[in-house]
Amino acid sequence: MRVSVIPVLAVILLSSPASLAQGPVEFDYQLYYMKENKVRVSLSFHPVETDSTVFTYGEPDFGGQPDILNCLADFKVDAPASFRSIPAERKFILYFTGSDTVKVEYTILDTSTRKKDVRQELFRPVISRDYFYTHGVNLFLNPHFRKDNKKAVISINWEKRPDFKLFYGFDPDNGGKKKSVSTTDSVMFSLITGAKDLTIDKFELHGIQNYIVLRGGVNQAANRKAVRSYFTRFNESIRRFWNDYSDSCFSLVLQPFLQADHNIGGVAFANGFIGKYKADTILNPQRIYTISHEVGHHWLGHKLEMNISNQWFGEGFNDYITFHSLVAAGLLTPAEYENRINEIMQLHYSSQI
Helix, strand or coil: CCCCCCCCCEEECCCCHHHCCCCCEEEEEEEEEECCCEEEEEEEECCCCCCCCEEECCCCCCCCCCCHHHHEEEEEECCCCEEEEEHHHCEEEEECCCCCCEEEEEEEECCCCCCCCHHHHHHCCEECCCEEEEEHHHCCCEEECCCCCCCEEEEEEEEECCCCEEEECCCCCCCCCCCEEEEHHHHHCCEEEEECCCEEEEEEECCEEEEEEECCCCCHHHHHHHHHHHHHHHHHHHHHHHCCCCCCEEEEEEEECCCCCCCEEEEEECCEEEEEECCCCCCCHHHHHHHHHHHHCCCECCCECCCHHHHHHHHHHHHHHHHHHHHHCCCCCHHHHHHHHHHHHHHHHHCCC
16 A cells, blocks of 8 residues: 655755755764664754755654654754744744754654554654664655755764664665765655664565565574565566566565554555564465565556555556466465455445445
């Protein structure tokens, strides 16, 4: 299921025309992983528009988290700049003069309640001594320019890294050990995750770098082998269907829920999919279907954008492609395919709508 993105936190920056940056604009982030389930964030940048620049933080409708602003605390701006906040609009307005670099600091908190809430575990930052998980929109401020020719990049560097391996969905080979520079869109609509038991398997198919990112557990070795076998077969099948080998990379990230008692849930991100599951052996028939369906939205939903008015096609045709590709990959038998289609058609025929 494709998740729409709605801006929620704005920061307006004022500057004199003489101070405007030319060409790509770099927003420099320094991150500090704290022991108290927090990440301290420092942002510095040069003014880029004559009167204001708008930033957004978080997405209140991204997984149904209207209070996502609670994840951001201790917002500060270095003098001589000043700001006022509008919490109801999740907005901060920064005021400053001159061409000096603007410096902002804030803290990202782990506000998940750990009360078996599927959406919280999927859509809110999770920060602990041995596990880190966040979408880009819940860690960084997203700049918005009034002119289309304005381009922005985000540079990310850790002043203090967590004591475990990291994975960036937007920069898969980085691992947080060196400075990462990526376009704003690729960072915002992706994720950063890490854990003491994180495993990353990298392999190439048709010139595309693929990454399978898992957490450990008692079935770690069997899960790594099974997921790679599944993904290789399904990936070959669905790319053959679309005749599309244009991606530079694709990541499949699968992690156990911490508390949520739910078979599987997930969300697509740019060039990848993050799925969370009830902690046990990862793959079973229902999970194979769900993961495959969501990977299919890389084409119907990401490359071919869908909106609410044609979601019936985006979901329905993607279901057909999912079943077709599973059969072609030998992951679903023709008899199983026939039974599943008959079950779906029976639900449609018996529906009151």
